[in-house]
Amino acid sequence: MGSLAEFCPFCNTADFRTHVDASCRYSEEFTNIYYDCMDKKRRNLMRLYLDKATLVWNGNAVSGQAALGDFFESLPSSEFSIQTLDCQPVHEQATQGQTTLLVVTAGQVKFDGQKQRYFNQNFLLTAQASPTSDQPVWKIASDCFRFQDWSS
Amino acid sequence: MNSGSPQDGSSHRRFNPYRWPNRRGDGQFDRDRRGAGGYRGEGGGGREGGGGGKDKSSWYKMIIPYGRKYDKKWLLTALQNLCSVPFTPVQVKESNALKPIQVHVCLSIKPGRQVARSNPRVIVLMNPCPPPAILNTQLKPEDIEHLKQCMAKRFDGSQRALDLNNIRTDPDLVSQNIRAILSRKTFMDAVVKIIEENIPELVCLNLSNNKLYKLEDVADLISKAPHLKILNLSHNELKSEKELDRLKGLKLVELWLDRNPLCDQFKDQLTYISAIRERFPRLLKLDGHDLPPPIVFEVVSPTTTPPCKGSYFGSEEIKVLIMHFLQQYYSVYDSGNRQPLLDAYHDGASFSLSLPSSQNPNRCSLREYHKDSRNIKRLKDPSTRFRLLKHTRLNVVALLNELPKTQHDSASFNVDVNTYTTTLLSFTVSGMFKEVDGKSQDAVRAFSRVFIAVPAGISGLCIVNDELFVRIATTEEIQHAFAATAPTPSSSPVPTLTAPQQEMLSAFSLKSGMNLEWSQK
Numbered sequence: 001m002g003s004l005a006e007f008c009p010f011c012n013t014a015d016f017r018t019h020v021d022a023s024c025r026y027s028e029e030f031t032n033i034y035y036d037c038m039d040k041k042r043r044n045l046m047r048l049y050l051d052k053a054t055l056v057w058n059g060n061a062v063s064g065q066a067a068l069g070d071f072f073e074s075l076p077s078s079e080f081s082i083q084t085l086d087c088q089p090v091h092e093q094a095t096q097g098q099t100t101l102l103v104v105t106a107g108q109v110k111f112d113g114q115k116q117r118y119f120n121q122n123f124l125l126t127a128q129a130s131p132t133s134d135q136p137v138w139k140i141a142s143d144c145f146r147f148q149d150w151s152s
Numbered sequence: 153m154n155s156g157s158p159q160d161g162s163s164h165r166r167f168n169p170y171r172w173p174n175r176r177g178d179g180q181f182d183r184d185r186r187g188a189g190g191y192r193g194e195g196g197g198g199r200e201g202g203g204g205g206k207d208k209s210s211w212y213k214m215i216i217p218y219g220r221k222y223d224k225k226w227l228l229t230a231l232q233n234l235c236s237v238p239f240t241p242v243q244v245k246e247s248n249a250l251k252p253i254q255v256h257v258c259l260s261i262k263p264g265r266q267v268a269r270s271n272p273r274v275i276v277l278m279n280p281c282p283p284p285a286i287l288n289t290q291l292k293p294e295d296i297e298h299l300k301q302c303m304a305k306r307f308d309g310s311q312r313a314l315d316l317n318n319i320r321t322d323p324d325l326v327s328q329n330i331r332a333i334l335s336r337k338t339f340m341d342a343v344v345k346i347i348e349e350n351i352p353e354l355v356c357l358n359l360s361n362n363k364l365y366k367l368e369d370v371a372d373l374i375s376k377a378p379h380l381k382i383l384n385l386s387h388n389e390l391k392s393e394k395e396l397d398r399l400k401g402l403k404l405v406e407l408w409l410d411r412n413p414l415c416d417q418f419k420d421q422l423t424y425i426s427a428i429r430e431r432f433p434r435l436l437k438l439d440g441h442d443l444p445p446p447i448v449f450e451v452v453s454p455t456t457t458p459p460c461k462g463s464y465f466g467s468e469e470i471k472v473l474i475m476h477f478l479q480q481y482y483s484v485y486d487s488g489n490r491q492p493l494l495d496a497y498h499d500g501a502s503f504s505l506s507l508p509s510s511q512n513p514n515r516c517s518l519r520e521y522h523k524d525s526r527n528i529k530r531l532k533d534p535s536t537r538f539r540l541l542k543h544t545r546l547n548v549v550a551l552l553n554e555l556p557k558t559q560h561d562s563a564s565f566n567v568d569v570n571t572y573t574t575t576l577l578s579f580t581v582s583g584m585f586k587e588v589d590g591k592s593q594d595a596v597r598a599f600s601r602v603f604i605a606v607p608a609g610i611s612g613l614c615i616v617n618d619e620l621f622v623r624i625a626t627t628e629e630i631q632h633a634f635a636a637t638a639p640t641p642s643s644s645p646v647p648t649l650t651a652p653q654q655e656m657l658s659a660f661s662l663k664s665g666m667n668l669e670w671s672q673k
Contacts, residue, residue: 021537024534024537028528028529056569058457058459058460059461059462060460061464074454075454076456077453083508083509084507084529084621085529086526086527087528088504088541088617089502090576090604090616091498091500091501091604091616091617093500093575094576094605094606095575095576102602102604102617102619104619106506106600106621107509112453112454112455113455114457120600122570122602124570124571141571142571142578146580146582147460148600149626150460151460
């Protein structure tokens with residue numbers, strides 16, 4: 001990860017406006033990929049996570065790619081419908097300069113065997129330099145998911 | 153047709169008439185390797201029909217002179233057994249000249265020399281020929297109608313079962329001169345189409361005793377009769393279990409295969425069962441026998457999600473830290489004046505608010521939040537997107553001050569800790585609050601809020617990112633909310649941190665590039 005400090009996927013300057021614009025684009029693209037993968041290519045989903053990523057899924061904590069892979073296999077097949085999406089660039093003080101996005105989603109999901117339910121989810125995405133393109137590769141550092149009716 | 157002379161080596165694809173020597177015939181047929189003796193008057197070698205690898209299927213006409221004197225069924229079986237590759241008799245005609253039986257066959261081999269022994273002797277003349285006209289015969293509409301009526305009679309609605317056993321002998325069809333030979337593509341296709349159009353809910357199908365040697369056309373049922381679970385293919389001409397590969401998409405629970413040549417290929421029952429189960433892992437009954445429960449390695453698709461749990465803090469220290477923070481934060485937030493929250497936010501903090509989408513019927517009563525709601529799925533204009541993200545603590549708190557006044561139910565709070573490092577603590581709070589004045593007084597809302605904070609001093613957090621999602625509470629949530637009398641902000645004591653906890657917290661705060669210390673007012 002040597003040159004990550006110099007790597008800013010948003011722009012060359014520290015212009016906040018540009019950060020915001022770029023973060024919107026990246027988060028839209030990311031959520032499309034993520035939920036498509038979740039619904040249709042579940043086996044590949046864990047590759048979107050950093051190796052040390054943590055997931056808190058309705059209060060169940062899952063950590064590390066291997067455990068994440070097992071966890072996603074254990075979930076029934078899904079049909080997600082994202083209705084709300086918001087995002088913010090995370091302040092660099094919190095991330096020690098590692099470019100990070102906060103992505104917040106809400107919508108409905110139907111897991112096989114259950115009725116459709118509303119959910120809230122948020123991610124911290126960190127940018128990794130890609131060896132093959134000048135666009136960054138975003139990986140999930142943390143993921144928090146809850147049904148809105150989790151306690152019923 | 154003609155018989156070539158034994159010395160005629162130039163006509164490649166012709167068989168000379170070959171005789172099957174009358175040995176101690178026991179009715180069994182052997183296959184000799186080519187070139188072997190036992191031929192009389194045969195020229196040497198090469199019946200290799202001109203160069204290998206012909207196209208997939210070539211048409212040959214087999215003529216058996218004086219064929220009438222043989223039992224047709226015996227003859228066809230004998231011919232099949234003789235041939236090293238299965239062939240399909242397409243049409244068997246009796247003709248008067250020499251009283252031969254003509255058998256049009258479709259062969260996928262290059263002709264080779266075969267020798268067989270048999271009792272009695274049979275002469276077979278084989279020549280290539282163009283595809284016979286019969287292939288082009290489609291079923292007439294009235295034939296299809298008769299077929300449909302016949303199938304309707306054979307359909308048991310209560311079991312969703314269709315019995316097509318030996319259908320070519322069905323009197324209704326025979327009387328109409330319809331020879332429903334299911335081994336022919338035109339008939340099988342017609343049957344499948346009738347099933348598709350009339351009884352796609354079919355569960356049980358009996359195709360026994362129909363001389364089926366291939367399942368290629370039956371395979372269409374995978375998509376057209378997706379509920380098919382019981383299939384009877386017994387007493388047919390299936391030569392290899394590989395033919396069943398074509399039916400792999402069917403979720404069969406019961407299968408009948410006995411009295412097919414393929415059954416003799418297996419050295420024991422277990423191998424047979426496992427070969428069939430390979431194609432149909434859900435199979436519970438084979439040839440009428442219950443099978444032992446399968447050893448299933450494939451993971452059956454789950455239909456339950458893990459049980460939902462409450463707050464996840466990760467550690468007791470973090471729990472204390474966060475609860476401490478939330479108590480202080482919301483006591484100001486609910487106090488009627490949110491200005492003091494300036495101390496809670498970093499200079500470069502960001503805040504945005506989102507609501508359920510406009511498709512959600514509950515959204516309409518959140519009017520006070522609409523103008524500040526930032527949903528980039530709906531909002532495409534970059535300027536608006538930028539404007540709605542509040543940046544710097546002054547702008548953040550200015551917006552917070554405009555939002556409706558609230559009373560939060562701290563007993564309803566649920567906290568999930570996303571991440572914590574030496575420089576970052578991120579957690580999601582969800583719970584309920586009530587609006588205490590304005591147009592929606594006493595309306596109960598539910599919220600989900602993500603806080604990202606950096607350490608501040610030794611006892612606090614400093615918010616750098618804050619995202620709030622607000623929705624209407626459900627009836628059930630309203631019933632459970634505000635159940636306990638919430639302590640009023642002014643009377644609630646601040647939990648003091650024990651010495652070890654304080655130590656932990658100072659380890660947590662590496663650099664406090666903050667000029668603020670967030671503490672209770």
